[in-house]
Amino acid sequence: MATLPPSAWDREKAGVLLQRAGFGGTPQEVEGLAGMQPWQAADSLLGSPDLAQAEPPASIRKPSLNDKLRTERNRLKLLDPKTREEKQREIFRALRAEQEKRLTDLRGWWFERMANPATAAREKVVLFLHGHFATSEEKVKNPALLYQQNQMFREKALGSWSDLVLGVAKDPAMLIYLDGARSRPEQPNENFARELFELFTLGEGNYTEKDIQEAARAFTGWSVRLQPRPGEVMDEETHVPSFVDNSRWHDGKSKKVFGKTGNFDGADVVRLTLQQPAAARWITGKLWRFYTGSSPTEELHQELVEAWSENKGLLRPFLQAMWTHPAFYSPAVALQRVKSPVEWLVGLCRQLERPLPAPALASEITTQLGQKLFAPPNVKGWDGGITWINTASLQRRYEYASWLVGGTQGVRDLAGMDLGRMAVQSGLVEIPTPMVEGEIKDDTSFKKELAEKRKAAARQARELLAISPTPLTPLAPPEDRQEPDRLVSRLTTRLLPGESTPPELQARFRKAAGETAPLNDASVRQTVLAIVQSPVYQLG
Amino acid sequence: MKELGLKTRREFLRTGLLGGSLCWTVPGFLQNTMLSLHAAADGQLVSGVTGKDGNILVVLQLAGGNDGLNTVVPFGNDDYRRARPTLGLSEKQVLRLGPKEKVGLHPALAGLAKSYEAGDLAVVQGVGYPNPNRSHFRSTEIWATATDAERSSSTGWIGRYFDNACAGCDAAVGVTLGSQTPQAFAAKTPKGVLYEAGGRRRRLGADGEPESDGSMTMAMEADGEDGPAGGSIGDIAGSSGKIDALDFLERTEMDVQVTQKEIAAASGRGKNGVPYPGSWLGNQFALISRLIAGGLKTRIYYVSQGGYDTHTGQAGAHDRLLREMGDAVSAFLADLKAQGNLGRVTLMTFSEFGRRVKENASGGTDHGAAAPLFLAGGGVTAGLLGEMPSLAPRDLDDGDIKFNVDFRSVYATVLEKHLGVKSDPILGRAFPLLKAYG
Numbered sequence: 001m002a003t004l005p006p007s008a009w010d011r012e013k014a015g016v017l018l019q020r021a022g023f024g025g026t027p028q029e030v031e032g033l034a035g036m037q038p039w040q041a042a043d044s045l046l047g048s049p050d051l052a053q054a055e056p057p058a059s060i061r062k063p064s065l066n067d068k069l070r071t072e073r074n075r076l077k078l079l080d081p082k083t084r085e086e087k088q089r090e091i092f093r094a095l096r097a098e099q100e101k102r103l104t105d106l107r108g109w110w111f112e113r114m115a116n117p118a119t120a121a122r123e124k125v126v127l128f129l130h131g132h133f134a135t136s137e138e139k140v141k142n143p144a145l146l147y148q149q150n151q152m153f154r155e156k157a158l159g160s161w162s163d164l165v166l167g168v169a170k171d172p173a174m175l176i177y178l179d180g181a182r183s184r185p186e187q188p189n190e191n192f193a194r195e196l197f198e199l200f201t202l203g204e205g206n207y208t209e210k211d212i213q214e215a216a217r218a219f220t221g222w223s224v225r226l227q228p229r230p231g232e233v234m235d236e237e238t239h240v241p242s243f244v245d246n247s248r249w250h251d252g253k254s255k256k257v258f259g260k261t262g263n264f265d266g267a268d269v270v271r272l273t274l275q276q277p278a279a280a281r282w283i284t285g286k287l288w289r290f291y292t293g294s295s296p297t298e299e300l301h302q303e304l305v306e307a308w309s310e311n312k313g314l315l316r317p318f319l320q321a322m323w324t325h326p327a328f329y330s331p332a333v334a335l336q337r338v339k340s341p342v343e344w345l346v347g348l349c350r351q352l353e354r355p356l357p358a359p360a361l362a363s364e365i366t367t368q369l370g371q372k373l374f375a376p377p378n379v380k381g382w383d384g385g386i387t388w389i390n391t392a393s394l395q396r397r398y399e400y401a402s403w404l405v406g407g408t409q410g411v412r413d414l415a416g417m418d419l420g421r422m423a424v425q426s427g428l429v430e431i432p433t434p435m436v437e438g439e440i441k442d443d444t445s446f447k448k449e450l451a452e453k454r455k456a457a458a459r460q461a462r463e464l465l466a467i468s469p470t471p472l473t474p475l476a477p478p479e480d481r482q483e484p485d486r487l488v489s490r491l492t493t494r495l496l497p498g499e500s501t502p503p504e505l506q507a508r509f510r511k512a513a514g515e516t517a518p519l520n521d522a523s524v525r526q527t528v529l530a531i532v533q534s535p536v537y538q539l540g
Numbered sequence: 541m542k543e544l545g546l547k548t549r550r551e552f553l554r555t556g557l558l559g560g561s562l563c564w565t566v567p568g569f570l571q572n573t574m575l576s577l578h579a580a581a582d583g584q585l586v587s588g589v590t591g592k593d594g595n596i597l598v599v600l601q602l603a604g605g606n607d608g609l610n611t612v613v614p615f616g617n618d619d620y621r622r623a624r625p626t627l628g629l630s631e632k633q634v635l636r637l638g639p640k641e642k643v644g645l646h647p648a649l650a651g652l653a654k655s656y657e658a659g660d661l662a663v664v665q666g667v668g669y670p671n672p673n674r675s676h677f678r679s680t681e682i683w684a685t686a687t688d689a690e691r692s693s694s695t696g697w698i699g700r701y702f703d704n705a706c707a708g709c710d711a712a713v714g715v716t717l718g719s720q721t722p723q724a725f726a727a728k729t730p731k732g733v734l735y736e737a738g739g740r741r742r743r744l745g746a747d748g749e750p751e752s753d754g755s756m757t758m759a760m761e762a763d764g765e766d767g768p769a770g771g772s773i774g775d776i777a778g779s780s781g782k783i784d785a786l787d788f789l790e791r792t793e794m795d796v797q798v799t800q801k802e803i804a805a806a807s808g809r810g811k812n813g814v815p816y817p818g819s820w821l822g823n824q825f826a827l828i829s830r831l832i833a834g835g836l837k838t839r840i841y842y843v844s845q846g847g848y849d850t851h852t853g854q855a856g857a858h859d860r861l862l863r864e865m866g867d868a869v870s871a872f873l874a875d876l877k878a879q880g881n882l883g884r885v886t887l888m889t890f891s892e893f894g895r896r897v898k899e900n901a902s903g904g905t906d907h908g909a910a911a912p913l914f915l916a917g918g919g920v921t922a923g924l925l926g927e928m929p930s931l932a933p934r935d936l937d938d939g940d941i942k943f944n945v946d947f948r949s950v951y952a953t954v955l956e957k958h959l960g961v962k963s964d965p966i967l968g969r970a971f972p973l974l975k976a977y978g
Contacts, residue, residue, distance in 0.1 A: 392735070
């Protein structure tokens with residue numbers, strides 16, 4: 001595969017690499033990458049393998065309310081139907097609140113790893129995998145399982161593709177999300193087999209309906225153990241349901257998949273699938289689109305497929321080959337890639353050298369912009385590209401950018417955001433659980449307690465979630481403030497690395513800087529804002 | 541995301557949120573630069589065929605594959621009863637569409653049954669296309685692009701309508717209620733804006749709906765998720781790379797400036813004359829009605845309700861979905877009637893496919909093929925259109941219903957008879973028209 005000659009490697013390309021392979025960064029980081037050889041730069045971004053190890057946020061490890069509530073079921077039965085229904089609803093809310101809190105912790109934890117220069121590039125692969133093997137908490141309803149899947153992605157992100165696909169096929173969250181856990185020989189569920197072929201590995205037109213039906217039979221028996229049997233401890237630490245290979249639920253008869261016949265199981269199907277010629281084309285095309293925002297030309301796609309085979313389907317060397325290919329930096333692919341909301345948020349904070357917003361607010365921001373982590377819209381994941389942009393989302397990007405640059409002081413109640421929910425997500429309000437441990441509380445006192453807690457929490461949330469203004473010292477040192485032109489040039493280099501700015505936008509930025517030198521803080525902020533509130537900033 | 545029980549619904553228009561803070565968040569000079577740069581050149585401020593009294597199409601997508609057989613139910617059919625031992629609806633349960641008709645509506649569709657009696661609703665039976673595809677995404681794309689199943693297109697049928705008939709219109713000629721531009725809007729010159737009324741999308745089977753066995757530990761019933769909705773504009777536009785991303789962003793920035801105020805103003809002028817159900821969908825229809833009453837020059841409104849992928853535990857979930865849909869639509873029709881706008885509006889439902897005739901072992905149904913759809917509005921000739929396809933096993937296509945009416949005949953009819961444009965430049969060729977309009 002073609003490789004960028006070291007002589008062609010410069011700051012501009014290093015900036016593009018840092019943005020696309022990771023989440024962007026500071027001019028110093030760009031400088032550092034520019035001083036290396038291209039391959040070395042790609043290698044340094046991916047870092048050492050032990051960076052895949054990650055302790056989960058503490059709340060994920062705690063026993064869930066789920067387990068306590070299991071024991072409450074018998075007590076519920078003693079109540080009259082009307083009260084029982086009401087209590088169940090309250091329990092549901094308490095449980096949901098707990099899940100919200102855990103998911104928010106998980107998102108915040110992941111955002112921090114993305115914003116960490118040492119782990120950013122690996123986390124970008126994990127983000128790709130999350131969209132590719134899309135799995136949503138809205139169906140799985142268990143944050144611990146989503147963490148488990150996310151960590152599996154992290155550990156296998158730079159390893160072999162077949163190992164990863166097999167890991168997904170056995171992943172409890174996926175088994176629940178695509179109904180594999182319920183599939184039985186007498187009525188095999190085709191959902192997972194269909195998406196495995198259509199979305200995960202081959203693409204439409206590269207399999208038959210019959211292949212799906214037969215593959216679905218092969219996957220029967222791969223399921224999830226929901227609850228410990230009497231006297232059995234499932235997983236003391238986390239109470240997480242685990243993968244189980246249940247031979248009683250496996251269809252042991254012969255199957256014919258992709259023309260081969262045998263008494264196949266799920267691992268056989270994964271192997272046969274990845275042997276299909278379409279498999280390498282599918283994943284290489286998808287990775288290229290994710291990292292560059294456009295489809296490879298036919299010629300380039302063939303090169304990518306060759307590189308994939310040469311590297312035996314190992315992700316790390318393939319990514320490095322892709323990132324050092326001249327076409328990765330060609331003008332044809334410049335200005336085609338729209339940053340996803342998560343990239344936009346993490347990247348903006350990194351470039352501004354400011355901390356991320358509190359987890360509840362960070363995840364609300366990306367959610368409002370169309371990307372709610374652990375809740376992709378469907379099994380196809382996020383469509384990406386220009387679908388991130390519409391009149392509503394672009395308006396919101398501009399507004400949130402103003403919060404991050406200028407702070408939220410004076411923004412009344414974080415317009416459009418749900419403070420009450422964010423208070424729960426931040427753990428500021430503990431929803432009392434009506435049943436657990438002790439008396440069944442009567443309704444009046446329960447509701448009163450809840451209302452008071454919520455009020456106090458919303459007040460606290462306003463403080464906790466407030467965003468401070470971005471410190472300007474690193475962005476605009478005194479020497480840069482002497483001349484508006486110089487400041488604009490420094491800021492565009494920082495914020496739009498590797499992008500060529502259309503002249504009318506350049507004029508817009510210059511106008512924001514004003515004519516007074518040295519520039520005061522307000523003018524600096526106005527200039528930063530003009531750059532990040534522009535069409536070109538949404539690309540990268 | 542599921543509601544927490546905190547009373548925190550945002551009942552206001554989320555997309556209008558900038559309001560007074562516009563000066564800070566979108567610098568004032570932006571308006572000058574962007575408008576002067578593009579508006580004149582594009583003629584975007586000139587309104588074309590969309591006079592405020594023009595006809596309007598409202599598209600309601602039932603995403604996930606609605607079970608047509610349990611929507612318009614052939615209650616007397618023995619094959620139906622045999623294939624649906626637990627999910628089948630009986631003559632007593634359904635809302636019959638007249639004494640002679642052999643089909644009736646699902647009991648949750650009481651509102652639509654009234655519209656049918658009032659003469660404002662037509663049921664088109666057996667709608668589909670040759671060589672049906674059972675993938676959500678591909679089938680949604682086929683409906684969106686209106687191509688043959690074997691072909692693909694980089695534009696959607698609504699987008700081609702805009703390209704053909706509304707070249708000079710401003711972006712608000714198409715309004716999507718929701719957060720994603722539908723694939724059907726993909727066009728050479730993309731048009732359409734997004735707007736959404738408040739309220740959360742309901743997550744069925746979750747809040748306040750205790751699951752059947754009282755277990756909250758692992759809610760594996762499939763009726764929890766919203767998707768798979770599929771079919772956003774990027775499926776074609778984004779991957780083909782035909783639309784320049786920077787150009788698209790610049791246009792969108794301008795649309796923000798021009799249209800958001802216009803829409804907010806129209807929604808402020810319009811008033812709802814009837815109460816709407818409090819569901820997310822009810823809120824969207826209430827907003828569409830206000831926008832129509834407020835005189836917005838929109839030709840096509842598009843709204844999508846998800847959750848129809850009922851592989852497991854269908855009975856309760858499908859009932860709730862249809863009730864939410866039917867109640868919202870019948871309130872909308874009543875409101876339009878009160879405004880005197882019902883004659884200008886046609887509402888068309890569609891779903892990417894129906895479901896398999898035979899129910900599965902999980903109390904649900906799997907992906908199928910042909911299914912009925914609804915056309916509603918003052919100009920629509922009420923009644924049943926198209927034949928109910930045979931359900932006899934020998935007449936099925938691998939267990940699925942064969943179509944009698946090509947969905948493009950429905951599009952062609954709406955385009956020609958309601959929107960008043962020639963359909964073959966939009967649909968690629970002529971399709972037989974239905975007798976849906978008087």
